[in-house]
Amino acid sequence: MKNSYLTQDNLQKFIKSALLEDVGTGDHSTLAALPENVQGAAQLLIKEEGIIAGLDLAKMIFEHYDPHLQVELLLKDGDKVKAGDIGLKVSGSAASILTTERLVLNCMQRMSAIATKTYKLNQLIKHTRTKLLDTRKTTPNFRMLEKWAVAIGGGQNHRFALYDMIMLKDNHVDFAGGIAAAIKATQEYLKANKLKLKIEVETRNLDEVKQVLETGGVDVIMLDNMDCPTMKEAVRLIGGKYKTEASGGITEETLKDVAECGVDFISVGALTHHVKSLDISLKAV
Structure with a gap:
């Protein structure tokens, strides 16, 4: 396994x-x-x-x-x-x-x-290098089997739970006082607790993408609810320095266009919560 x-x-x-x-x-x-x-x-x-x-x-x-x-x-x-x-x-x-x-x-x-749903969506983006990810939007106590099913359908599993990766979402950033503050606090926390976990930061606009790039020290930049022109510009700005993940309201109808923006990953909660x-x-x- x-x-x-x-x-x-x-x-x-x-x-x-x-x-x-x-x-x-x-x-x-x-x-x-x-x-x-x-x-x-x-x-x-x-x-x-x-x-x-x-x-x-x-x-x-x-x-x-x-x-x-x-x-x-x-x-x-x-x-x-x-x-x-x-x-x-x-x-x-x-x-x-x-x-x-x-x-x-x-x-x-x-x-x-x-x-079946994972396989179907994967077929829509197979001409790109983008990989399809699941999320934590799973059924309580059934997550293991739902993520297993995503893998069987040809998708990739994102973090399994809260303990195996750092993901700084919009609320984390806002409560922490901004992107730079959230990233620096996270780096200090990992060092103090001798943890080696990847860090992903959610960004909502190009200004926040630039803030992540200025701060550094992350692994993945999430591009949340961005339209395609904005997402393409974000990918250009990041320039391969960090992995990119598109997320937020992505449907079967929009999946292909998002993949063609050049992102590394697309996360789709509907793989597990809407079947x-x-x-x-x-x-x-």
């Missing part, structure tokens, strides 16, 4: 927590309706076109709940799929399959939606 947040420990913690939320004291519908020790099989049916994500996780969920379940993955995460495709087959205890069904589907439907679940079901066979 190439992303540092995707550890076996983190995934197992998520699965345990999610099963506790959903199963609680027991799946009484299944316990009531099924005779003990009934065996069965089911397959994951894809009902619409997209990019599949969460198959590896589905296998972990099934096997965590019941190590005796047999799971066969017929596709891999990141594959293009269409209606009628079968993603996996699972066999063993019918009760175990029924109890884990909803958690598997909830994860896979949302992850696949995010991977429609991919239609997937688990059917007994």
